[in-house]
Amino acid sequence: MSSDSPKTDANGLVKITRALLSVSDKTGIVSLGRFLHEHDVEILSTGGTARALRDAGIPVRMVEDWTGFPECFGGRLKTISPKIYGGLLYRRGNPSHVADANRLQMDPIDLVVCNLYPFAKHVELKSSDEELIENIDIGGPCMIRAAAKNHESVVVCAGPAHYQDLMETMAANAGCTGIDFRRRMSVAAYRATAEYDAAISAELARRLDPGCEAFPRVIDLSRQTELRYGENPHQSAALAMGPDHGVATATVLQGKDLSWNNLLDADAAWRLASDLAIFSDQPAVAVIKHGNPCGVAIARNQANALRNAWDQDATSAFGSIISVTHPFDEEMARFIDEKFCEVILAPAFTPEARQILSRKKSLRLLKLDLLRSGRDISVRSISGGFLVQDEDMGLDPEMADMTSLKLDATNREVARFGAIVAKHLKSNAIALVCKTPSGFELAGAGMGQPNRIDSLVRLALPRAHENLKRMGLAMADTVLASDAFFPFADTVESAAAAGIKAIVQPGGSIRDSEVIEACNKLGVAMAFTGRRHFRH
Known part of the structure; x- marks a missing residue:
């Protein structure tokens, strides 16, 4: 040497x-x-x-x-x-x-x-x-x-x-x-x-070994993009991109950098739109604000679906995130041109729509195919560790009538739509949904409450009264969908008092028999899905 x-x-x-x-x-x-x-x-x-x-x-x-x-x-x-x-x-x-x-x-x-x-x-x-x-x-x-x-x-x-x-x-x-x-x-x-x-x-x-373990022992967070800040301006943040298809890997066609809150809401909108696309081949629109749907609609004409979803809660739709299941077209762009939203997600945007939306320099356009199948993992941090679970994916596999009065064919489809919407609301979640001449709509929603009665009485019913009046429908035309079982018969009693005639919920309470008995007594049809959808 x-x-x-x-x-x-x-x-x-x-x-x-x-x-x-x-x-x-x-x-x-x-x-x-x-x-x-x-x-x-x-x-x-x-x-x-x-x-x-x-x-x-x-x-x-x-x-x-x-x-x-x-x-x-x-x-x-x-x-x-x-x-x-x-x-x-x-x-x-x-x-x-x-x-x-x-x-x-x-x-x-x-x-x-x-x-x-x-x-x-x-x-x-x-x-x-x-x-x-x-x-x-x-x-x-x-x-x-x-x-x-x-x-x-x-x-x-x-x-x-x-x-x-x-x-x-x-x-x-x-x-x-x-x-x-x-x-x-x-x-x-x-x-x-x-x-x-x-x-x-x-x-x-x-x-090579897909069944080797329930969850990955190592999660690759190497591909990171720094964000301006986190949920609030005093919090630093980054986006870590995994190998799978999703909002993190969407193609950004225009607009400002996506924020932490934009990304969370965009993911919520995309997941709801993906479920709606499994439910129906017709155009569907999800409008999301602070992680919750404030407008959801399915219609034969996609622009009508957008108008219907927006009008369900126009105040909350201001500054929202919108996800659609079909290519975003010129008619939709002209409607949004007069509104303010933060992000639009779509499988594609027509050239005419791009030209109109290009005037909104801050509006983010994300091109992203819908989530059709597969397994996804949810990871959340707690002090000292992480919680890992399978993502709540797909539609409820079944719907069983539990009362003497059965859901008819129309209400059964409305109930399936309602179960999807309730799944994407924060617990405790109640969705009042209906069938209209143009398709399916969310009439009123209650979410994020510590008890189910408040979600129904204080939030969902007042909003539904406003929307049903606009639609020319009555409360009896709605189906109530819940993300979890009813621990007592009081939710059924409040729903029946408001004029609701059909309910879909997971079931599974030790008092299911009391709830079923109350439905039979009050003339309410109720079906169980057998699958809970808590969302915290």
Whole structure:
């Protein structure tokens, strides 16, 4: 080993004399290579990285020439060599390590620049299992981890985002790096390999062993976008994007950056619209404010569905989020042109609609297909931990009549619509829904109350009275849908007193028999779905 091997000085500075560059993403690598060459750093490299550097006129020594061991197995084995890992791992100030390095002829490597095979890209492309496996990097993570472990003497750059910092640090310190910088790069490197392994673990579990566990042990939150702030201006926030289809990966066609609250409401709107699309092939519209539906409608004409949903609670619809099940067209755009909403989600927007909506510079347009099937995971934080559950997806599988008076065919369809709306309201939730000449509508909703009576009497009924008058309908034309069972018969009694003749609820109370008896006594038809939909 050369006698002028780099050592750490009293200030923690280490001179960079030899670097190993092996990258998949070539962004910025030529500029960095040229900088290192100008600072008299010997460059070791592999394959495509070496070609890129040599094509730019930068001298490079091939790793296989340096180790004396050729690349093999179609590129699967390139950098895994004792000479490389010895040069990275031996402790420069340890006499025993230095003696071993001299005896084994392991020269020091002071810098590793490495980024990894694009596994996540192939997940997005839905590549074959074989292609995915070939894009699992082995040597790269090993080198990164080895360099990061020995950060007392070695610096590691695990991505192009760090190149500028490295060059500025070396330029300011006569070709050296300081211990604080090396520590920071070490942490970033371990974060990069952890995120890489998390992505591999999650995707292989999904593909190769889907029944291996109820919930993922590792959730990849590596792809982050910083948000202006969180739920409130004093809270910092970011959007972490997973590998699956959803609001986080929607195509933003126009408008300001999405906020924390925009994203939450957009997700609520999209999920409700997705359920409505399963229920009916006709155009459906969901209008969401603060996580709750304030307008829901299905109609043969999509513009009518939008008008109906908006008019159900025009005050709350101001500043809302809208999701639709069919392409957003010119007639809808002309209606919204006179209104104020924050976000519109649709599977597509017609050119005419885009032209009209482009005048609203702040309005966000999100292009996103509906959620049709599959499994989704819900994660919520609590102090000291996280709650993980299956997302409440899909429609209720059945509806069983429980009373002597049965739901007729029309009311059964209205009840199915109502059960969907109630599912997407915050508990305790009551939805009063009806069939109109144009389709289905939400007449009134009560949500977020600590008891079910208040949701019905104080919220849903007053709103329904207003809307039914506008529609030319009566309370007897509605169906009451509840997200959970009735613990007592009082909800039935209040509903019957208001003129409601049909109810759908999950059932499951120890007093179900009392509730059924009250319905029979009061002439109310009631069906059970057998599935509760609490939403906190």
